[in-house]
Amino acid sequence: MARPKFKKRSHRQTARFTRTAFRLRDNGALYLAGIGEIKIAWSRTLPAVPSSVTLIKAATGKYFVSFVVEEPGEPMPPRDADEDTGIDVGLACFAVMRNGRRIETPKFLRKQEKRIAKAQRALSRKQKGSNNWHRQRVRVARLHERVGNQRRDFLHKHSTVIVRENQAVYVEDLDVQSIQERFGRLANDQALSAFLRMLEAKCARYGRDFVKVDRYFPSTQLCSSCLEPTGPEGVAGLNVRKWTCSNPRCGATHDRDENAEANLRAFGREVLAAGRKGPTDAGPGGELKRLRSADESGISRHGAASRSPRGERTEPVTTAAVR
Numbered sequence: 001m002a003r004p005k006f007k008k009r010s011h012r013q014t015a016r017f018t019r020t021a022f023r024l025r026d027n028g029a030l031y032l033a034g035i036g037e038i039k040i041a042w043s044r045t046l047p048a049v050p051s052s053v054t055l056i057k058a059a060t061g062k063y064f065v066s067f068v069v070e071e072p073g074e075p076m077p078p079r080d081a082d083e084d085t086g087i088d089v090g091l092a093c094f095a096v097m098r099n100g101r102r103i104e105t106p107k108f109l110r111k112q113e114k115r116i117a118k119a120q121r122a123l124s125r126k127q128k129g130s131n132n133w134h135r136q137r138v139r140v141a142r143l144h145e146r147v148g149n150q151r152r153d154f155l156h157k158h159s160t161v162i163v164r165e166n167q168a169v170y171v172e173d174l175d176v177q178s179i180q181e182r183f184g185r186l187a188n189d190q191a192l193s194a195f196l197r198m199l200e201a202k203c204a205r206y207g208r209d210f211v212k213v214d215r216y217f218p219s220t221q222l223c224s225s226c227l228e229p230t231g232p233e234g235v236a237g238l239n240v241r242k243w244t245c246s247n248p249r250c251g252a253t254h255d256r257d258e259n260a261e262a263n264l265r266a267f268g269r270e271v272l273a274a275g276r277k278g279p280t281d282a283g284p285g286g287e288l289k290r291l292r293s294a295d296e297s298g299i300s301r302h303g304a305a306s307r308s309p310r311g312e313r314t315e316p317v318t319t320a321a322v323r
């Protein structure tokens with residue numbers, strides 16, 4: 001008989017069950033075709049009848065089931081148009097918002113990620129496939145799972161507050177690669193890009209405006225008072241936390257991150273205003289346009305308009321651990 005084939009070279013395995021291949025029992029159990037009835041530890045109640053179920057065996061050996069459920073969009077009560085914020089994400093501070101509000105980078109992330117790196121090194125020293133190697137592999141997977149959960153909780157908590165309190169959110173268009181280019185290799189790069197994705201999804205869901213500003217927009221270099229590019233630049237400027245504008249007619253003193261947030265907010269507002277005027281005039285004008293980089297296509301606007309006409313969306317909701 002042939003040896004079993006793995007779908008991929010990973011210890012995470014999944015199996016998907018469509019509508020006819022599963023049943024939810026009244027006693028809370030889940031019936032899966034070919035497997036039978038399994039008991040579930042529910043993490044939340046299902047908002048609607050699921051269209052499919054995925055059984056997941058995590059690398060830690062734990063089983064989870066994930067349900068795909070159609071959920072209607074659920075706009076929050078609208079805020080005033082001027083209740084908005086830029087979000088400057090970074091290394092020294094996780095995020096800086098309007099009025100200097102800050103989210104500090106959580107220490108547990110760095111601590112856990114150091115432990116993961118250490119466990120990973122120990123794994124690489126063990127003979128692949130040996131008992132010790134397997135034991136260490138599970139240890140590494142458990143650490144990953146734990147830090148992943150902590151990270152998710154932290155990001156959900158903060159992104160929900162931001163979306164609840166603001167009608168519009170302006171962020172830089174950063175992916176993992178550009179974060180690494182800008183800040184060098186850093187521990188919380190995954191958390192930063194996951195945070196921006198989460199904000200975008202929640203803005204779409206709750207009817208908020210979300211503006212992604214071109215990553216080459218010089219939010220750090222521009223003086224938010226006079227719009228001259230007198231701020232810290234390049235690698236040499238990475239450690240400059242406070243600076244004074246050298247424009248003789250200005251001379252404003254800035255906190256680096258608060259200044260960047262103010263620029264994102266001003267620019268994001270122009271993008272929104274231009275978008276409201278009509279699609280043919282989608283780009284913002286004025287001073288800020290002059291200072292933008294050559295890449296004019298890097299601005300995307302999301303929000304109420306990006307939802308499907310019926311306001312529905314499909315989201316996989318990981319709902320339960322299998323007991």
Ligand SMILES: [Zn+2]
Nearest residue numbers: 223226245250
């Ligand atoms: Zn200035």
